Amino acid sequence: xxxxxxLNEYExxxxxxxxTCGVCVKQCGYGVHYFDxxxxxxxxxxxxxNCQRCVVFCHAHALKIIRNRNEMHHNDYWxxxxxxxxxxxxxxxxxxxxxxxxxxxxxCYFDHLMLxxxxxxxxxxxxxxxxxxxxxxxxxKTRDVSRDENGKLILKDEAYLKLDVPILFSAMSLGAIxxxxxxxxxxxxxxxxxxxxxxxxxxxxxxFKDKEHVIVQVASGRFGIEKKVLDACAAVEIKIGQGxxxxxxxxxxxxxxxxxxxxxxxxxxxxxxxxxxxxHDIYSIEDLHQLVMLIKEATHYTKPVIVKVAAVHNIxxxxxxxxxxxxxxxxxxxxxxxxxxxxTRIRDHVGIPIELAIASVDERLREEGLRDQVSLIASGGIxxxxxxxxxxxxxxxxxxxxxxxxxxxxxxxxxxxxSGICNWGIATQREDLCARLNPQIGKQALVNLIRSWTYExxxxxxxxxxxxxxxxxxxxxxLAAVDLNEKECEILKVRYAGE
Amino acid sequence: MQVSKMKIxxxxxxxxxxxxxxxxxxxKIVCENCCGQRYIGAASSGKTIEIEGISGNDCGGLLDxxxxxxxxxxxxxxxxxxxxxKIIVHGHCGDxxxxxxxxxxxxxxxxxxVRGGIHMKEYGDSKPLLMIGETAGACLGEYxxxxxxxxxxxxxxLDPVENVGVGQHGGVIYVRIASSDERNYEDVVDGSEIEAxxxxxxxxxxxxxxxxxxxxxxRLLPETKNPYQGYYCMN
Numbered sequence: 001x002x003x004x005x006x007l008n009e010y011e012x013x014x015x016x017x018x019x020t021c022g023v024c025v026k027q028c029g030y031g032v033h034y035f036d037x038x039x040x041x042x043x044x045x046x047x048x049x050n051c052q053r054c055v056v057f058c059h060a061h062a063l064k065i066i067r068n069r070n071e072m073h074h075n076d077y078w079x080x081x082x083x084x085x086x087x088x089x090x091x092x093x094x095x096x097x098x099x100x101x102x103x104x105x106x107x108c109y110f111d112h113l114m115l116x117x118x119x120x121x122x123x124x125x126x127x128x129x130x131x132x133x134x135x136x137x138x139x140x141k142t143r144d145v146s147r148d149e150n151g152k153l154i155l156k157d158e159a160y161l162k163l164d165v166p167i168l169f170s171a172m173s174l175g176a177i178x179x180x181x182x183x184x185x186x187x188x189x190x191x192x193x194x195x196x197x198x199x200x201x202x203x204x205x206x207x208f209k210d211k212e213h214v215i216v217q218v219a220s221g222r223f224g225i226e227k228k229v230l231d232a233c234a235a236v237e238i239k240i241g242q243g244x245x246x247x248x249x250x251x252x253x254x255x256x257x258x259x260x261x262x263x264x265x266x267x268x269x270x271x272x273x274x275x276x277x278x279x280h281d282i283y284s285i286e287d288l289h290q291l292v293m294l295i296k297e298a299t300h301y302t303k304p305v306i307v308k309v310a311a312v313h314n315i316x317x318x319x320x321x322x323x324x325x326x327x328x329x330x331x332x333x334x335x336x337x338x339x340x341x342x343x344t345r346i347r348d349h350v351g352i353p354i355e356l357a358i359a360s361v362d363e364r365l366r367e368e369g370l371r372d373q374v375s376l377i378a379s380g381g382i383x384x385x386x387x388x389x390x391x392x393x394x395x396x397x398x399x400x401x402x403x404x405x406x407x408x409x410x411x412x413x414x415x416x417x418x419s420g421i422c423n424w425g426i427a428t429q430r431e432d433l434c435a436r437l438n439p440q441i442g443k444q445a446l447v448n449l450i451r452s453w454t455y456e457x458x459x460x461x462x463x464x465x466x467x468x469x470x471x472x473x474x475x476x477x478x479l480a481a482v483d484l485n486e487k488e489c490e491i492l493k494v495r496y497a498g499e
Numbered sequence: 500m501q502v503s504k505m506k507i508x509x510x511x512x513x514x515x516x517x518x519x520x521x522x523x524x525x526x527k528i529v530c531e532n533c534c535g536q537r538y539i540g541a542a543s544s545g546k547t548i549e550i551e552g553i554s555g556n557d558c559g560g561l562l563d564x565x566x567x568x569x570x571x572x573x574x575x576x577x578x579x580x581x582x583x584x585k586i587i588v589h590g591h592c593g594d595x596x597x598x599x600x601x602x603x604x605x606x607x608x609x610x611x612x613v614r615g616g617i618h619m620k621e622y623g624d625s626k627p628l629l630m631i632g633e634t635a636g637a638c639l640g641e642y643x644x645x646x647x648x649x650x651x652x653x654x655x656x657l658d659p660v661e662n663v664g665v666g667q668h669g670g671v672i673y674v675r676i677a678s679s680d681e682r683n684y685e686d687v688v689d690g691s692e693i694e695a696x697x698x699x700x701x702x703x704x705x706x707x708x709x710x711x712x713x714x715x716x717x718r719l720l721p722e723t724k725n726p727y728q729g730y731y732c733m734n
Contacts, residue, residue, distance in 0.1 A: 094730055225561075
């Protein structure tokens, strides 16, 4: 059924500065701008997703995109969005599909946590003059110290990851995002001495040579996983869940399964790529242990194994189990984490905030004496360096960024990745659109971002009188709560400002 | 210590030690006195490994070209995410065998447990084959994306499979129909379509192939290449 109630979400305003050069026509993959048979420049606003590509590329600055000013009958409870979604389902039927992270207005705990700074006593440190350690090691920490007959320390390191900055790039598959986006992220990870995560769609053969900076993912679909790929990485991540869609699987539609995607996933081109909701060989912590150890056995115990889970209600008990499964690192993805496609209802309503999750997990693992057996990576909605510092002070060892990295590559968060058309060349497999993202420029943008955040993290830490990430980890005294209730402070283990 | 057919006494060895020994051994290896050690032959290539005694879970996990011959029964997770090679089981097999299998062949003389061949897929020339002599537990071939699963039903059970091929979107499943079964099935073929596979199976286990070749088989193909049409609504 045609959705006769559908209105254009946006209005495309063209001022008289327009010289009809036609750049907007060329740039819009959705076909919003077009020349009619009389060579008049026209607009089909129904197709506009407000990705801002035409606005940025209009040399005359003649374009503006605004929300449709039309107002439906006002109702605070039955918002326009609610009604429009009902119209869609009543006419087209099906699960509502969205992209990126939740855009809903929910409480953001990072915004209610203030950072500390030194005054008078315990003087602050000037990072321009003093050394500041932003290096982080992820993996099991050696517990027992033993010496040989000459009294020398016997070093038996477990496999670990070494990062110059406490920031990794989140898992995003080839399929969800384009080849040049992958290339940009990998090159930036090399330059910043951190890690690129290939996501569950396998590792492109071009990237095998950079194995020191690559994390590969083993998800329920087991796409692109073989010995050769496990040998071409620094760590292996078992993906159990993802913040944008906890509890459900993934599904790459056949039209996005192009030649390059099929090759990397090692499946037939044009077939549906379905990741089942669970790993069918993992129904318990013992089963998880079995897969962790299979990967370790296959890689001869040379690589740490990460287990990635979505932050859900019982997260501290879940991570306590994972910590006993032999995993070296646990990645917890909060409900604001992004996705190339996720059911709207699940994206917006399932999971818990990463701030509460990481605080309760850190606390639980400490109580059980397991905290040094695993490192924690927090992800899902990390927007800036202050969020990084707060996540670490709440108990994470490091964070990983996905959405922020894509924004650095030019993403304007139109949240329409599931269409497969991305005018910025990021969330698409269309060759003409992919060609718009230059990996050299993309890499530089990401390097600039990581560098800027690192400078800021050093400044913030210096202000606190702290000179290493290690002393910031789980250091709740560096946080003060504002506008949070007692229960929230109790879970975060943070004192109220002024307390 | 290179010998033509190396023997490894697994009695008091951990899985890690067994696999290290396999790595350092010649091409042909006999693992004796196995008592439940996991991951035997995991991710290995270029070896022929005979396993005597009881192999543990995830035997041949991520297998990359080796041949494993199990003289006893197999446990859970046989050939998990297997890429290439061959696994022969002279007995029955536990749950979740051939999960995510992408290439190679698995032959099981008797029956298998639940969740066999889930999400098997094919890529280029590699098409995995899972062949079961008797029956299979529930959920065989769920999410099947490619490759072939054959259930020979040698004991002529009326229902040798249950809940088979749910979510299948590729590949093919053949289930031999018992001679006493008079029900009508949608897509029925005879054994000649899978003659090569039946011959290989019977040769391995020294069985007579004539009866199997002249039997009727239910053939299950995916209903549609796009099972999710109409499932989503763009928001």
